[in-house]
Each structure stands twice: as C-alpha cells, then as structure tokens.
Amino acid sequence: MKSGVCLSLSSLVDAGSALIYMFIQHVLIFLFKWPPPPGPEYPKSPKGRIAIIGAGVTGISSAAHAIAHGFDVVIYEQSDTVGGVWTRVNETSGLQINSLLYRFHPAVLWSSSFPSRDEVVHQVRKIWEEYHLEPRTRFNTPVKSVRRVKGTGLPPHGDPSSPRSRWIINDGEDGIFDAVVATWIIPRNVVVGALIAGQPAGREWPIWLTWQKVITWWNYRDVPELVPARIGLFETTPIVNDEFAKVVKSGKCRYVRGDIVRFTNGGVRVKVRRRQEKPGEGKAEREYAGDLVVLATGFKRPPFDFFQDELFPKGYDGPNLYLQGFSTEDWSVLTTNATFQHGMGSVGHVHIGIYMRILFTFLMDTKTRPTRQEMKLWVDIVRFIKRDAPGGAFSFFTYTELSASLVVHFGFL
Template sequence: MTALSSEKLLHAAKETVLLPFTLFTFFLWEFPKSFTQFVLRVFYEFIQLPIILIFKPPLPPKELKRPRGRIAVIGAGLTGVSSAAHAISHGFDVVIYEKENKIGGIWTSVNKTSGLQLNSILYRFHPAVLWAKFFPHRDEILSEIERIWTEYQLEDRTRFDTRVTSVRRVAGGEGGEEKRARSKWLVNDRADGEFDAVIVTIGTCGEPNMVQFPGMPGYKPKEHAKNEQKHDSDNKTEVPRQDHNFEGEEHPPKQAAWSSQSKTMEAIKPKRGQNSIRAQGFPKLGDALQETPAQDEDVALLDKIGDVHGASTIVGGMAGAWDTVEESTWELGRDQSNKKEQGFPRPEEAYTPGPDVQEDTKRPEDAQNETQRRRKKQHTAGHNRRETHDKNRDADGEVFEKPILHSSQLTASGTDFGGKTVAVIGGGASAVEAVETALAEGARHAIMVVRDDKWIIPRNTFIDTLIAAQPFGREMPLSFLWEKFITLWNYHGVQDLTPAHLGLFQGTPIVNEEFLDHVRAGRCEYVRGDIERLTKDGVRVSVRGRDSKPGDAGEEKEFSADVVVLATGFKQPDMEFLPKELFPEGYDRPNLYLQNFPTEDWSVLLTNSAYINAIGTVGHFHIGIYARILMTFLMDPGARPTPHDMKLWVDAVGFVKRGAKKGALGFFTYMELTIWLLLFHVFRPDRLRWMFFILNGWGVPPLS
C-alpha cells in the first residue's frame, strides 16, 4: 500500500509540474488550431449555401399521383442515389436496384481513411450536398449520400439485396428509326412493371481484384489450374452434392472458392448479414472517383484479370497486367473469418494443403459403390495435392507465410503494422493510399512496387482545375509545358519517378502530395519493376530503369517484407444484364453517345459506368445534367436523337481526336465533357428551350 501510494503521489506531482506546460500548449497550439478549424468549417459551409439555394431541386411530394414516367436505376451508389433524386424531384417515379444491403456503392468497400483526392467543392454530386471538410473521408461521404437518399424519399423505392440479371426491351410506340420510337423496359422479368428508361450506375469498380503470384498460399500455375478443372469435369458423378454453411443454407462445394470463373465466385458469396467488409459498414472505395476514394485505379489487369480503376477523382488508370495467370487465388472484400468458413487459409498462416476441398462429405450412405469412388477420388486428389504442393514450392521452395491483404482491407483486417516493413504491389491511387495508411499506423518502412509510372499531380484546387480545363482531351504539342511544371512543383528531388512513356493527358493521374514526401524522406522505397514471385521473406522483383517498359529485362532483387498489400484495384463490373444489341461493333463502351448513351437506344443511360481514363471528377454536376437530358428525351419526342445521329456523334469525336493514344473516348477531360454538353444544345436549336432545365434544373416541377 505504501509503495502504491508513493506511486500515486509521484504521478500527481508530475501532473502538477506539467500542468503549466499542458495549459501553455493547449492555449498556444491546440485551442488556436481547433478554433481555426471551426472558423474554416463555418466559412466553407457558408459559401456552399448559395449553391444549395439556387440549384437544389425541389423535394418531391409524398405521393406522385401523376408521374411523367418511370425510371429504373441500377446501383445505389453515389451516382445512383443522385440520379434518382434528380428524377423524382422533376416528377418521374423511380425504383433503385441494389445488389448489396446498403447504399453507398464503392465507398462501402474502402478503408475508413479513404477520402477525396480533389477538393470537395469539385465533388458536389448533388446540389443539396453540404460538405464540412475540404477533403472529406469515407464516413462523411456516406453520410451525405444517405441524407440525400432520405431527403428525397428514396427509401421505399429502393430494392436491396436485388441483383439485376436481365433488362429486357418491350416494344412501345410506333416503330421506325426516324420516328424515334420509345422503348419500354422490364427489369428482372416484370418484378416492378414496365419502365420508360433505365439508368445504369454500377460504376467502374466491382469486386476487389486479388492477383495471383508464385509463392502465394494456394498459388496454381495456369497449366495446373486448367488441368485440374478438366480433371474435375471428367470425374463428375450424378450423385447429388450438397454442402451447407453455418446457417444451413446450401452453397456450392468449397472447391468453387478457388475458381476464377465469375459465376462460381458469385455462387459462394456470403449471404447478407454474414461477416463481410460491406456488412460491417465499409464503403465501396468511391463510386471514386466514382469518387475513386482514392477511387482506385491502380493496376489494371487488362484482358486477363479485368480493368482496375481507382476511386476519388477519376483517378483510376490502367497500368497493365501484373500477372500472366487468369485464376485468382482469393476473392477479396470479405473478412478473414468468412474466408475461413469458405475454406480459405488465413494470410497469417502458412498454407499446407489439408484434406481435399473437392471431396464431397455428404454422399448417400446407402450407395455401396460410393466408397470405392471416394477412395479413388481421394487417391487422385492426394496426387493433385502433392503436385500443387510441389508446384507451390518450386525450384525456390518458398511460400510467403505472412499476411497478404488487399488494399481495401487495411483498416478492416485489424493487421498490426507497428514496426513492420510493408510491401505494396501496385502503382495507382489505392497503392499510394496504402503506403500512407501503413506508415500512419506505425509501419517502419514501406516498399511500393510499380509496373509502370503514373503522373502524380499536386492536391491544389486551382492547379487541378486548370489541368482539367484542357479542352482537347488528348496530348497536344504544348502539353509538355504542363509536364515540366508538374515535375518542378511536385517531383523536386525525385524526378526519376516521372513517367517516361506516358503523357499527362494520356492517363488518369494520381492527386497527392504526401506520398512523394515519404519517398524523399526515405520512409517509402519506390521500386519500378515486374514481380517475379513472393518468397518466404518478401518479394522478388525484376527491377527496371525509368526508360524501360513492363516486361523488359531487369536486375533481380529481393525485398524483405512482413506484410504484402495487393493494391491491384477492382474488377470492372459487367453489364451482361443489358441486351447485347445496344452495343454494336465499334460502339461499345466507352464509344457511346455523349460517352454515356448507347447508340442504339437513347432511353438507356450509363452515367459514370462507361469511362476508362479521365481528368476531372465523377461526382459533380454532370450527374444531374445527364439525368435531365434523359428526362428531356422522355418529355419531348422532338429532342430525341436517332441511332444514326448518335453514331454520327461518336464518329465525329473519333475524327477530331484521331491518333489519340487512349482512343477518342478512352480519355477525356472535364472541360471536354462540358463542351460536349454545351454543343448538345448548339447543334440542335430545337433543344434550346430545354437548356436552362438541362444545365441548371430549372423549370420542370413535379406534376400536382
């Protein structure tokens, strides 16, 4: 007791001595800092009020007795909620279809530290948005999405846990292209009746993309994976096979979890309410830009693995394929316990193949010949298991047995980064964010391995706006001046990191300043090269120089790591539910009318779901403008374009931008998009009477 009392007295004495210093620090630093932040917040909210008062659409009546039409919105992310709010405020009834059990889109799948790369004044996805911070993070963004969703009475109009599997056209109106016949649409076969139009807002970021490298737990070379699939099909029997999860619901055998086929992966997804990243309330990294929170753009695995985009501004470029293997080892976006339920090894554990996951444990007991079949299958499976083990432990005989995470799992996984070396594979916005998050969480050192370089532009609203104001949407003779300026402004001391083969207006840049400071200070090592394999201690890379290209010969080096983060972005969502005839050859994504309307039917709108690369923001005024263009088409037959008109527009843009490295519509700037929307009225004088409605949202209230 005496010792304890002495300790308390000593502690009290220290507090007394430090009290003046604590008060001095508070009044000299903390109080002024907090007061300044409060003043800035009030000022920032105040300057947004005029925008809200002038441009906020009217709230809809409690009941739309005479709707002007019905619109189906596919996707309840930022773009979907905004589009639906615009439609209902002008008298159109809407139904929102969302495959998840919450709104928010890509922002529900990112880390809590993910935020906008551009100033939020350029991210006003709806006129009613009121930002509290210049660069809001995930939770504030989700809060604003939910507020708009609630304020515009969209709760009862949203169908959660509803995956759209088909959108079918029903003939409506008089036929003939020149008569501009209207279409009627059925979603999921008449579940909610007929619709006059469909807005697809699924974005460009789907499921997290986990790339496979030699040395990863469960790695399967392409040849072995194909042989195994063939072996599986050859050994199928007609005996019923069932497996059950802990809730008693049927799902395919666990071996399906290792397949890369999208249908199989979909079959084993956890039901709503199970332990998943989204079920825990984490946003889908962006609608980012759809907001790419740090709306990711990372490594695009192109034809073999799928497009990768980023999330906070349209900062999601394509960087090339990291691997030559088609099969993905893991499907990310689920927590570790859920993976374990599905038969996946935990990243922290060494993967020693256990009992064959293909083995069916629920065969009829009364089938006498099943025992022999099972023994034969076990023998074959054991051989395959040993073969897989041997291939895993190839000539190098090494498997990385430490944690392997996807960049969207950093805060959800609970991984301790304190004092560790973190290797980040990827070179996009999510890779940059992963480095910053790991270092902020106490990592001793970070290594970022990039396949090729991307431009990193400063987080400066004025500079970013000027860059996005380039009207040509491609590299021009004087574009090198911008590149020189960015190099001097942002790359001082690390000029070797500037891209040698990519112009500023040829891909989506990363908006960041802190990352390069980490490189300059030595906290992060920037490695340009190709991943050869993971080893038991880290990552082996073929390191290349600045002037090289992916695949060129390099110097083999091994980098030690305690954690590997795969910043390989997200798979591009497919649109198989839409009729294929909407996208004839030469006029598929991104080659669409106004970059968002299929050339075969103006009543389908793909807002923020067709772009590939751009400089600008996916969360700004264009969302409302495109929605009002669609509404104008529905209200005014004379304003509608024919398929011939829409194809002519695509061809004209292609002619003007011929020779552009990314294609005519594969890259554009926000100024270029704005010019398109202005010329939409100029070249068709009969649309001028709708100009104030389309651009500002004025003049079309709900029908009383």
Template sequence: MAFSPVFWLYSMLQWLLSKIFSPDPPAPGARLRRPRIAIIGAGLTGVSAASHCVGHGFDVVLFEAEGRDHLGGIWTDVNGTSGLQIHSIMYRFHPSITWEGGYPKQNQIVGQIEKLWKRYQLEDKTKFNTKVEKVYKDHQGRWIVNNPSEGRFDGIIAAVGTCGPPKMPHIPGQENFTGEIHHSSKLDKVDAKGKKVLIIGGGASAVEALEWAVDTDAAEIKVLSRSDKWIIPRNAFIDVLLAFNIFGQETLLSWIPETLLRLCFYRDLKDIAPADQGLFTETPMVNSEIFKQIRSGRAHWLRGDIEEVHENGIMFNKRAKKVPKGGPGHQVMVEGDIIIMATGYKRPSLSFLPDEVFEEPYGPPRWYLQVFPPSYPSICANNCTYVNAIGTVGNYHIGIYTRLLLMFLVDPLTTPKTWWMKRWIDMTSTLKSLAPTRAFDFFTYSELIYWFVFVTLINPFRWKWALFVFFGIGSQLPAKVVEQEDKLRNGLGYEKSYLD
C-alpha cells in the same frame, strides 16, 4: 473547433448551391408522373440520379444487387481511413451535399449518400437484394427489368460504377509467404506497427495503402509498381487548371504542365515521373503526401516486375527508367512482413443491357456523350463507361446526364436519332484522331462540358431546356411548350410526350 474564414466561406458556398440548384423533395404521398426510370445500382451515382428524377417530379425504382448495408456502393466496401484524394468541392455529386472539410473520409461520404437517399424519400423506391440480370422492351416499347413483375419503365439509368469486387490476383509462391496478405480495401483490422509493408501496385489504391501504413506506424514501406504514373498535387486550383484542357488529349503544349510538374512538384524525385506517357493519357493520382514520405525515407517507390513470393518477401526485377514492363533489370529480394495487394477492383458488367448496345464500332465507351448507346437513347449508363480522365466522376455532371435523359423522354423533338448519335461519335473520334488514346478513353472535365454545350446548341428544340439541363431550373416554360406541341402532334397522329 477554431473559427476558419475559409471553411466558413466554403460552408456558405455549399448552402448557396443547395438553395439555388437542389430540386425540392416530393411532398409525402405525392403522385410522381411519367417518365418512370429504372435505376440500376444504389451507389453514389444511382442515389444522386434518383434524387434528381423525383425532385423534378418523375418516378423511379432503384435496384440494388446487395443488401441495405451496401447503400453507397463502393464506398461501403473500402477502409474507414479511405477518403477523397481530390478536394470535396470537386466531388459534389448533388447540389444539396454539405461537406465538413476539404477531404472527407469514408464515413462522411456514405453519410451524405444516406442523407440524400432519405431526403428524397427513396426508401420505398429501393429494392435491395435484387440483381438485374436483363432489361428488355415489351411490345409497347417500354422497358422491363428482369421480368414484368418489377413493372415497366420509360428509361434506364445504369449506375453500377467502375469498381466491383476486389481484384485479388494469385502471385507465384504466395502460399509460401509466412506473413500476412491483404487486399488494400480490407485494412481496417490490420496492424502494421513496426512491420515491413510491401504494397503491390502503383495506382490510387497503392497511394491510399501507403497513407494507411504511415498512419499505423509501419517500420518500412515499399511500393512495388510495374510502371510510373503521373501524380499531381492535392490542390483544387491546380487540379482545375489541368482540367481546363478542352481538347481532352495530349497537345503540342502539353509539355508545359508536364515540365512544370517535374520542376516544381517532383523536383528531386523526377526519376519516378513518367518518361514516355503524357499527362493527358491516363487518370493521374492526386496526392501530395507520398513525396513527403519518400523524401523522409519512410517510403520507397520501386519500379519493376514481381517474379515470385518467398517466405520472407518478394523476388523483384527492378528496372531502370524507360525500360518496358518485363524488360531487363536487377533482381533483388525485397523483404516484408505484410503484403498489400493494391490491385484494384473488377469492373462491373453491363451485360444486362440489350446485345445491340455492344455492337462495334459503337460499343462502350464509344457512345453518344459516352453514356447513351446509339441504338437506345432511353438508356443512360451514368459513370459506368468511364475509363480515364482529369476531372471527377462524382461532380454535377450526374445531374446533367440525368436531366438530358429526362429531356429526351419528355420531349420527342429533342430525342437524338440513332444516325445522328453515331455521327457525333464519329466526329468526336475524328477530332481526337491524333490523341495517344482512343477518343473516349480519356477526357478532361472541360471537354465534357463542351460536349454538353455542343449537343444542346446543335438542336434548336433543346434550347428551351438549356437551363433545366445545366442547372436543374426553369423546367416549367419548356414543359408548357411541349404541352402545346403535344396538341399539335395529337392532331397530326404523332406520338405524344409524357406531359399529359
């Protein structure tokens, strides 16, 4: 492999981040103390959150509904050709991650999850084939997962993610199709060479399926999309700039990046750029390859509605720009040999959580910092309530959310009260009352960081934890302060912290 100065610098950056911010794994046989955390889901988020907990000396149990082969969550259920659409520097789900390139593939991502799981000695703390049906509190206020035989816990991290089983809707007439029909996540053994491929859907799964069809040398590729979606360049610098919108919504100046994208990125393909949807309303797709394939004639992007599947293709109502879904159009027969259902995944349920957390108007995602239900600050639904954003769900905020939960559990003076959690939700909703989406349905990464800073600064008792919360360092000083506070609380008859 040729020497690359850029990759060398990236490798050094990763090494430096790991050295400074990665908590040390516990020594073999070390006794981990309370709080004890139940983590539901052994995917990327669950493994990362567990490593942060044990790295800071707190005990965990990971509950995974599937078997050992599903360590890594949704990344174990996608194609081997699947990879990151964003640059890996924006997908550092733990400080110790070491990527071998800018856009790693599925095997590298699963490999890093496995490496993290083993480094922090989580093998004996993971219960596979254990589906969580319910969590509830005992008479002492500690959490029980399923039943008391699983033990008792001080906090819950729900890490079931946003992607469950593949979503495979039935299309009228599909039983008459003489070709093949596959979900976009099951393409490893499919051969599309020399064939006409029809991709149903217009999201990230559709773009990934298009790349697969190109790589397998399909003769013709057509993407049948119901609507236009924003596509932004596969460029880390530009993606970071777009995430700098601290308001987390469409503003009077949002037309500037939208216009620049149309002029400099879409160029001659402005027709497939959204006309009536702002950039800061829905998660954009990150891809530069798709325009290249459309311009070369290898791929075609059709806007419209699927009416019926025939023996040799799909009857499609092709609509003009700005015509709404189901509106008038031009009926055409789109012929194909393979239909790829890029229809996404079913969303995993959080129904195992107590009923109170779903009571309106404070049901998910309208929670404190989007992940803490107001009725139970000892629950953190990390990366489960995500709807849309410009940023990433796999970055270092997993650690921040985990350490916030640890801070709440360790230091009672930092734990938010239900009333104040609801007021923060109300305030954020008011600030975004003019947003096209609801307040918590879309955010940017800059807005997320603002949330973290605000809730840390608003409570003086949290100041001593700031370095720990944001960077995972400096936990000894606040812990000693809490020990002194414990003595005072004990003398006054108040509840002690877990640092005893």
C-alpha cells in the same frame, strides 16, 4: 508573444475560411437543390419510370434528381446497403480533391474540404432518405438482364409511329420502365485541379506539351524516378498525392517498379524493372523483406453483360457513346460514369444531374430525341477532332471537354 500572435492569426484565418466554405455550400444548396417529394407515395402520376442500376454516389444522385422532377424510379443494388464502392474502402480513405468538386448532388453539405469515407457514405444515405428512395430500392438484387419490351423501340425495331423503347429488368417483377440508367463510380477522385482538367480537346497542342512538363516538374521535381517513361499526362488518369512523393523523397518508402514473381516466407520476390522498361521486361530478381503485404489493386469495373449486345455495337461501345453516356442505338439507355476509363476531373460532380436532365428532355419532348444516325455522327465527329489525341478520342477525357459537350448539346435542344 510573437508565437502566440501568429497562432491566433492562423486560427482566425482557418475559422474564416471554414465559414466562407460553409457559406458557399449553403448558397449552392439554396440555388440548385430541388425540394424532395412530400412523402414516399409521390409522385402519384409520374412523368415516366426509370430503372437505376446501382445505389452508389451516381445511382442515388440520379434517382434523387428523377424523383424531384416527377419521375418514379426503382433502384437495383446487388449489395445490402447504399454507398457503392465507398462502403468497401478503408475508413481512413477520403477525397483527394476539394469537396466543392465532389458535389454529386445539390443537397450535399460537407463539413470539411477533404471528407473521409464515413462522411461520403453519410451524405449518400442522407439524400437516399430525404428523397424517400428507401421503398424504391431493391437490395441484394443483381441485374441479370435488361430486355426491350417486344414491339417497342426505335425503328426498325418497333412501330415507327411510336419510336420509344420500354424496358423490363430481370423477370419484370417491378413492371415496365421508360429508361434505364446504369451507374458506377471509382472513389479515387483524381485531379490536380481545374488547370489540369482544362485541356480543351484532348490533343497535344504545343502549349499543352509545355504545360504538361510544368505540371510534371511541379509535382515530381524531387522524385523524378516516379514519372512514367512512356505515358503522358493526357493519356491516363494520374493519381495525385503530395504526401506520397514526400515519403519517397525522405526515404521512408522505397518505390520499386517490377513484376511480382511470388510471395516468400520473408517477403516478396520481384523482377525489378528500370523506368524505361515495360511490364514483363524485368530480368533481375530481388527479394524484398516484409512482415505485412497490402494488396492495393483497386476495383474491377463491373461487366455490362445484362444489356443486349445490339445496344453497344462494335465501334460504338463504351466509352464511344453519345455525349459519352448514351447508347448510340437507344437514347433511353444512359451509362453515367459506368464507361469512364481515363480522364481528369471529378466523376462525382454536376454532370450527373445534367445527364439526368437531358434524359428527362428526351422522355418528355419527342422533338429533342436523337436518331441513331445523329448519335453515331456525334461520336464520329469527336473521333475526327481528337484523331491525334495520345489518350484516344474517348478513352481519355477531361472535365472541361465533358462540360463543353453537354453545354453545346443544350444549346441545340
């Protein structure tokens, strides 16, 4: 009887949590979702034209924000479908963080706290269809060149009386654009939560050194051999997975640090490294037997060689960009999530819409447009503030830092 009562209470708690979760999402949709255009022919008199490179989470979200605010877009996608890298992962893949932190667009409605790949792709496609982006998408169209229209651009490149760039994508078949947004996203979605992402300035303050040790102990207290010897918590992107640590602790999985020598008929031969040794320093060779090899090597960041070199000069190339997204040479070039290296926070969250609104502001109000000197000064100031950051001034960023930068920027507009 007691077991039945406990089971019923547990079911009631789960049902109540699900209702609260759905209620929160509907409130967010009501408050922040902008209505889609009434038809694919809108807007008839756009405020501007924006080229979006990539039809993944970031690209579709950026395009939907633009359409909803009266801008026309053209989306360039090298594959034959929307969804980006999410369409190229295993169907069992899913979010490792709560989906409330992965609301890449206000219209998103998750059915669970940790949705799988198929649901993520479904939400991307839903927004793509709802905001009439299908006729504006060019599939199987890799971007090979992004060229500034001759005679346009910030001084001294163009006419000082008209300091605004115009852009041509590839052969110019889709006309001239007022701005270009290059997007990308990694579907790993790391983060322990807001506590980790709350590092305020990326620097090793004494309190954060203590906090780093607490977090490390909490997550790896039973498997200390998994903790990297030379890389700190605020230096690279951690992959947080409670189940993996449990599997290693139980002995069902062996974690081996090493450099792969070659595959053999019976498995794989590895130069084993101790925890303190760097890659390449392993000396003792061992062969590990196995019937199946899984190559879990992740994704390679796509190159930006279609942009002109002058847009990303040495010292001000990715990730050393204005507000971590805009080219310091031209504010009409935005690289949302495309220059991200390491950090803590969700790459699929509200900052996508905030970046687009900043771009809209630049396009519509000449008084808000920053000069090259102002954009580079911002980068230099952040470098100075984070000069002692172990992960680098821009190579490692937390979501709190990113949010603070955007909020402060809006305060000065």
